[in-house]
Amino acid sequence: MKIYDELVARGLIAQVTDEKEIAELVNSGKAVFYIGFDPTADSLHVGHFMALSLMKRLQEAGNKPIVLIGAGTAMIGDPSGRTDMRQMMSVETIQHNSECFKKQMSRFIDFSEGKAIMVNNADWLMKLNYVELLREVGIHFTVNRMLTAECYKNRMERGLSFLEFNYMIMQSYDFLELYRKYGCNMQFGGDDQWSNMLTGTELIHKKLGENVYAMTITLLLNSEGKKMGKTQSGAVWLDAEKTSPFEFYQYWRNVADSDVLKCIRMLTFIPLEEVATMEEWEGSELNRAKEILAFELTKLVHGENEAQKAQAAAKALFVEGSGEDENTPSTSVTMQEFGEGMSILDILTLTGLAASKSEARRLVEQGGITVNGEKIDSKDAVLEKAAFENGYALIRKGKKVYHKLTIG
C-alpha cells in the first residue's frame, strides 16, 4: 500500500488542497513538508504526537520533514478553535517551552544527516518591519475574506483582538519563508489550522506563482465528539514528569469501546492487516485491543521498558488485585511522626489521597478506603505498627488509586 493510501485508510486525513498532487508527491518521496508547533506549554501533548507520527510516517516514505518551532507565532497566539484569547506569554516562557519541545521531538523524528530539519520562526518573524510586511504580504490579503475564515467565526461574537487577527498572516508568511529557503512545498497540521494553511498556499501562489499544498490531520475525537487526550486535570502530556508512563498507559487502557480501533489506526504503527483482525473483537474482548493500544503508545512515547513497567503495574492492580508494585506512589513518615499510631484521616491527607480532612472523612464514611485489603469502616480508625508487617501499609482509595505508606 502506498503511503498516501495508508494515511487515508488510517483515517488521518481531514482536508487536502489537491488530492492527486499531494498523493503523488508524497508517494514518490518528493514532498518537503512542514508542520508548525507553537511552544504554548512546556511539554508536547497527544495532538502534537499525532502530527509527529505523521511526520515519521512520511519521513519513512522518503519525504523530508521540517519541524517548525513557532516561537515567533507564539508571541501572537493562535485564535483558531478558541472562544477566548490566549494568555500572552513572556519571551522567557516561550524560550523555555521551545527547549522542552526540541528535547521531546528528537525522540520521534530522525534529525540525522539532513533527514529532517528544525527551524524556529522567531528567527525571521521577530525581525520583520511593519510597513515592509504590510507592503509585501498585506497587499495579498483581503480583510473581507479573512473575516469569513472558519477559524475566526466563533470569535466574532466574543471579540477578536487585532493581535490575534494577524496570526493567520504570520503563519502564511512562515510558509512563504520556508518555500523560499528550503523549497518547502507542503504544509500539514491539525484540522483547526486549515484556514491558516490555505492562506499560506494562496500567498505563495500570488507572490511567486508557484503551487504548494496543504493537508490537515483529522482531529482525534471520541465517540461523544470531544477531543481526546484530555482529562479533567488537563492534557495528557508526553513528558513523563507531567503525565507518568503509568497514567499515560491508563488513559489509553480506559478509552471507550467505540474509540479503541480508531485510536489504534490513527495513533499506532500497527499494520492495518493486523488491525483488521481486531475489528472482529466484541464486548469484553475489546479489552485486549485496549491493552495493545495502551502498550504500543506508551512504548512509542516512553520506550519499551517503561511500557512494560506500566503494563505490569496495571496488571498487578487490576488483574491480580494485589495493587503492589514498585511504581506505586509512596509516602514515608518518620518514627516520631508516627508515634504509637496514626489516625486514618491524617494518613489520607498526608499521602495526598484526600485534599482535606473533611474529604478524608467523607471517603471513609462512604466506604472508599481500604488498608491492606481491609475496608476502613470508622473515621476514628487508627493505623498501628502491626499494619506495616510487609514493610509498608497499602492504602487504596476507590477502585484504582493505590498508595504505599512506609515508616523510616
Next chain:
RNA sequence: GGAGAGAUGCCCGAGUGGCUAAAGGGAGCGGACUGUAAAUCCGUUGGCUACGCCUACGAUGGUUCGAAACCAUCUCUCUCCA
C-alpha cells in the same frame, strides 16, 4: 469619548434584606452493577480542634439588630453608538 449591562462555589447559572455554606445543571469524588469500558442508579462536593466555629457571592468602605442582596467609590468584562 457617549449610553447601557454585568461580575455568585471547579464551570454554567438561580437568588435582590433574615428561612442561604447559597436552588438547578455540568464536572469531580465515593458506592452498586461491570469488562480497569459505556449507560444507569444511589450518595457526596468550602474548611476546622465539628451538634459548634471560621472563611466565602469582583475590591474597599458604609447603611442595618442582620447584607450575596441596599448605598458609595474602585477594578475588570461585555453590548450598542462615535
